[in-house]
Amino acid sequence: xxxxxxxxxxxxxxxxxxxxxxxxxxxxxxxxxxxxxxxxxxxxxxxxxxxxxxxxxxxxxxxxxxxxxxxxxxxxxxxxxxxxxxxxxxxxxxxxxxxxxxxxxxxxxxxxxxxxxxxxxxxxxxxxxxxxxxxxxxxxxxxxxxxxxxxxxxxxxxxxxxxxxxxxxxxxxxxxxxxxxxxxxxxxxxxxxxxxxxxxxxxxxxxxxxxxxxxxxxxxxxxxxxxxxxxxxxxxxxxxxxxxxxxxxxxxxxxxxxxxxxxxxxxxxxxxxxxxxxxxxxxxxxxxxxxxxxxxxxxxxxxxxxxxxxxxxxxxxxxxxxxxxxxxxxxxxxxxxxxxxxxxxxxxxxxxxxxxxxxxxxxxxxxxxxxxxxxxxxxxxxxxxxxxxxxxxxxxxxxxxxxxxxxxxxxxxxxxxxxxxxxxxxxxxxxxxxxxx
Ligand SMILES: *[C@@H]1O[C@H](CO)[C@@H](O)[C@H](O)[C@H]1NC(C)=O
Ligand SMILES: *[C@@H]1O[C@H](CO)[C@@H](O)[C@H](O)[C@H]1NC(C)=O
Ligand SMILES: *[C@@H]1O[C@H](CO)[C@@H](O)[C@H](O)[C@H]1NC(C)=O
Ligand SMILES: *[C@@H]1O[C@H](CO)[C@@H](O)[C@H](O)[C@H]1NC(C)=O
Numbered sequence: 001x002x003x004x005x006x007x008x009x010x011x012x013x014x015x016x017x018x019x020x021x022x023x024x025x026x027x028x029x030x031x032x033x034x035x036x037x038x039x040x041x042x043x044x045x046x047x048x049x050x051x052x053x054x055x056x057x058x059x060x061x062x063x064x065x066x067x068x069x070x071x072x073x074x075x076x077x078x079x080x081x082x083x084x085x086x087x088x089x090x091x092x093x094x095x096x097x098x099x100x101x102x103x104x105x106x107x108x109x110x111x112x113x114x115x116x117x118x119x120x121x122x123x124x125x126x127x128x129x130x131x132x133x134x135x136x137x138x139x140x141x142x143x144x145x146x147x148x149x150x151x152x153x154x155x156x157x158x159x160x161x162x163x164x165x166x167x168x169x170x171x172x173x174x175x176x177x178x179x180x181x182x183x184x185x186x187x188x189x190x191x192x193x194x195x196x197x198x199x200x201x202x203x204x205x206x207x208x209x210x211x212x213x214x215x216x217x218x219x220x221x222x223x224x225x226x227x228x229x230x231x232x233x234x235x236x237x238x239x240x241x242x243x244x245x246x247x248x249x250x251x252x253x254x255x256x257x258x259x260x261x262x263x264x265x266x267x268x269x270x271x272x273x274x275x276x277x278x279x280x281x282x283x284x285x286x287x288x289x290x291x292x293x294x295x296x297x298x299x300x301x302x303x304x305x306x307x308x309x310x311x312x313x314x315x316x317x318x319x320x321x322x323x324x325x326x327x328x329x330x331x332x333x334x335x336x337x338x339x340x341x342x343x344x345x346x347x348x349x350x351x352x353x354x355x356x357x358x359x360x361x362x363x364x365x366x367x368x369x370x371x372x373x374x375x376x377x378x379x380x381x382x383x384x385x386x387x388x389x390x391x392x393x394x395x396x397x398x399x400x401x402x403x404x405x406x407x408x409x410x411x412x413x414x415x416x417x418x419x420x421x422x423x424x425x426x427x428x429x430x431x432x433x434x435x436x437x
Contacts, residue, residue: 015248017274018177020075020170022090024259024267027322028069028197030381039345041069070322072406073256073267074199076171079163079184080154085171086147086200090270092254092295092416093318093403097236098185099163099201102150104143146200149186156180167237169272177272179241183234204236205252205319205416206294238272242419247273250419254319255279256410258430261379280413281427287365289421290314295414296400297364297423302330304337305358313401315364317414317423321405322378324360324371325393330402332392334360338376340388349388351377360390362408369425375407 032038071089078085079099086099151157151165158164163186170176187201194200235243242250253276256268269279287297295317301310309330326334331349335342338357340349351357357377359370380387389407408414415424 015245015273016177017248018170018175018272019276019278020175020177020270020272021266022073022075022256022268022270023087024072024257024263024265025074025198026263026381027072030379031196032069033346033380033382042347045069070405071197071199071320072322073319075169075203075270076174077203078168078171078176079149080151080165081156082154083168083172084147084149084154086149087171087198088201088203089199089320090203090205091318091320092205092414093316093320093405094202094204094206097183097202097204097234098187100143100146100148101163101186102148102152104146104148104187143187143194145196146194148200151186162234169237169241169270177241177246179237179244179246182237182240184237202320205238206236238418241272249274251275251415251417253280253413253415253426254409255413255428256319256406258375258410261381275415275426276413279429281429283415283424283426284369284412285365285367286415286417286422286424289417289423291399292421294318294400295416295423299362299364299402299404301363302326302334303361303363303368304334307333307337309333310363314399315402315404316400317409317416318403318405319409319414321403322407323389323391323403323405324376324407325391325403325405327401328392328394331390334390335388338388338390340390347391348380349390350380351386351388353377353379353384353386360407362404364425367425369408369412371407371411375410378407 029038032041073090074087075090076085077088088099149163151159151163154165156166158181163184164181165184166178166180167182167184168176168178238252241247251274253271253274254268255271255276257266259265259267269276275283290296290298291314296314297317299313299315301308301312303309313327324334325331332342335349338349338351339355340351342349355373355377357373359372360376362369362371376389377386378389379385389405393401393403395401410430411428413426413428415426417423
């Protein structure tokens with residue numbers, strides 16, 4: 001009994017609450033719009049999805065696959081001993097976990113020339129020189145400017161067919177939570193959207209995680225079906241931290257700032273193992289998760305001005321999506337309420353930056369959460385025009401039908417209850433410094 005108590009005390013004293021800063025970067029979409037390349041990018045993306053669906057034999061490819069053109073918030077992690085640093089998307093809405101490997105982009109061409117493009121690369125190609133480039137005559141290696149992991153330089157790296165090493169949440173010279181023996185994917189190619197973006201990889205923050213080990217993916221296509229899509233279910237790093245009793249509480253809290261058109265500025269804080277008492281108010285409510293995969297829960301109703309709908313939906317809280325994704329009819333209703341214009345070619349809602357607009361009111365549990373204009377209207381990156389941070393999301397009848405992305409998380413700190421499988425919402429002390437208005 002005494003021994004047990006002592007052990008409990010020891011592990012308690014080792015556990016921690018660690019606060020790690022995020023940075024806000026310019027989303028790929030804004031950059032491509034500015035450079036006049038956005039429509040081509042979209043065309044290509046749709047092509048990729050089509051090919052991918054063929055390859056997957058009609059299986060539906062979730063819209064989230066590879067949709068990081070929106071991504072605005074990144075954080076530093078390190079892997080290995082001594083620490084190698086990477087800037088990654090900390091994504092509560094995906095199961096992906098990978099870092100470019102030292103051999104990324106260097107393997108000989110071995111992909112199917114005809115279908116190895118864009119998103120397909122992720123699954124089929126080892127060399128970006130034959131895939132994923134807007135113009136095949138000017139191949140771009142998407143890994144070229146990314147930090148790459150050198151497993152041979154890490155004394156704690158374990159060779160077991162998957163990457164396994166110590167990962168720290170937080171970069172060198174930042175507060176860190178070190179999680180030994182964490183498994184991650186070592187990517188040998190990166191999809192085109194990484195090229196030119198200051199993003200090295202993706203770190204899963206959802207409850208389950210899959211590491212796609214690319215080496216194995218060069219296995220056989222039989223017909224055009226993946227016989228062995230070498231996706232391993234692995235323990236996500238934060239769950240690994242909980243299992244090793246490295247944090248006070250099995251929760252993490254996300255605070256996102258709204259930065260208007262500022263880029264490369266501080267963008268928020270991830271608090272691992274506790275509440276963020278500096279940047280967030282007290283918890284308003286906590287609701288149970290309806291699925292122990294993503295942070296998925298029920299939302300009863302939505303209202304914006306004279307538009308309202310109380311059909312009820314499954315939704316996810318997703319740090320890796322910069323907008324609010326809603327079913328088509330609801331997105332139209334919200335767009336109208338905000339006086340926004342749908343632009344089918346660019347697949348965005350344009351809205352007057354200074355429009356007087358209603359709040360977007362979401363009813364979750366017994367509370368209504370109101371997202372204000374300064375979180376719903378965002379700069380497009382072009383000519384001082386603005387976008388409504390909402391888009392029509394097609395779930396194809398599977399999974400969640402809404403994505404509550406950054407506008408919601410900027411308005412309310414989200415508390416991800418990994419242990420209790422719930423999600424909480426707290427008021428956010430938003431930084432008014434960079435407000436668009
Ligand atoms: C990551 O670290 C680099 C180098 O120290 C720094 O320039 C960058 O701002 C950091 N990024 C984040 C997200 O903190
Ligand atoms: C590790 O491997 C890379 C190439 O993958 C090589 O350039 C480097 O010299 C190696 N480093 C050590 C310490 O062996
Ligand atoms: C792939 O196919 C080749 C020949 O068809 C076969 O020898 C090999 O074992 C297959 N590899 C895997 C991993 O199934
Ligand atoms: C931005 O303004 C320039 C100059 O007026 C114009 O040529 C360009 O088409 C505009 N871009 C967009 C996306 O409106």
